[in-house]
Amino acid sequence: MAKVLYITSNLKPVEQSRSLMVAKEFLHAYLRHNPDDEIYFLDLYRDNIQRIDADVLSGWGKLRSGTSFAALSDDEQRKIGRIWKLADQFVGMDKYVFVTPMWNLGFPAELKMYIDTICVVGKTFTYTPAGAEGLLKNQGRKCLHIHSTGGFHYGKEEDHSVPYLKSIMGFMGIDEFEAIVIEGVDAIPQRAAEFKNQAIRKALEAAARF
Numbered sequence: 001m002a003k004v005l006y007i008t009s010n011l012k013p014v015e016q017s018r019s020l021m022v023a024k025e026f027l028h029a030y031l032r033h034n035p036d037d038e039i040y041f042l043d044l045y046r047d048n049i050q051r052i053d054a055d056v057l058s059g060w061g062k063l064r065s066g067t068s069f070a071a072l073s074d075d076e077q078r079k080i081g082r083i084w085k086l087a088d089q090f091v092g093m094d095k096y097v098f099v100t101p102m103w104n105l106g107f108p109a110e111l112k113m114y115i116d117t118i119c120v121v122g123k124t125f126t127y128t129p130a131g132a133e134g135l136l137k138n139q140g141r142k143c144l145h146i147h148s149t150g151g152f153h154y155g156k157e158e159d160h161s162v163p164y165l166k167s168i169m170g171f172m173g174i175d176e177f178e179a180i181v182i183e184g185v186d187a188i189p190q191r192a193a194e195f196k197n198q199a200i201r202k203a204l205e206a207a208a209r210f
Helices: 019-035 054-062 074-093 109-118 162-172 189-209
Strands: 005-007 038-043 095-101 127-130 131-134 142-149 176-183
Touching: 005 019, 019 095, 019 142, 019 176, 019 189, 074 109, 095 162, 131 162, 142 162, 142 189, 162 176, 162 189, 176 189
Parallel strands: 005 038, 005 095, 095 142, 142 176
Antiparallel strands: 127 131
16 A cells, blocks of 8 residues: 655646646546555645745754754744654655646746755755765655646756656655646647647556556
């Protein structure tokens, strides 16, 4: 039995979001293949994602200098504690599904905020004399990214979404990464349904092996 973290970053309801619709088909198929797996849902707009702010930076600086967590201010404790909770949740999973739209060649800011909460020294990576090293490597972890974009950007230099998430997963040691991209839905609207259905077919195939 595996634990799957299903992460969304979208303000639209499912029926108005192509990425969420494709992901819904994936999830239903995945559960048919893996009925005993546990799915944990994280909505980056709905749930409390702590951004790195002045209190977080101040608290981290104090911790690095030897101050105990209990000696931090109430705000520092609360905010850093929330970051640690999200990082621990991420570490406790076996598989990850990210569902995102492309906004202006990248992600919604909420996803970057979330990435900042899971890239935590001592939890998902560490520093060595040879450089940063992921702590989640060689553990059989998998990541699937379901992503939608109005134009045709995937695989091009201007795409700062899929390649970035793949690099972040690799940074933490998660090398098994797959992307399903629904693209061109605004560039060629008359083919939007076709593009979505193509992505659904890929999602159903991915569900059988993920």
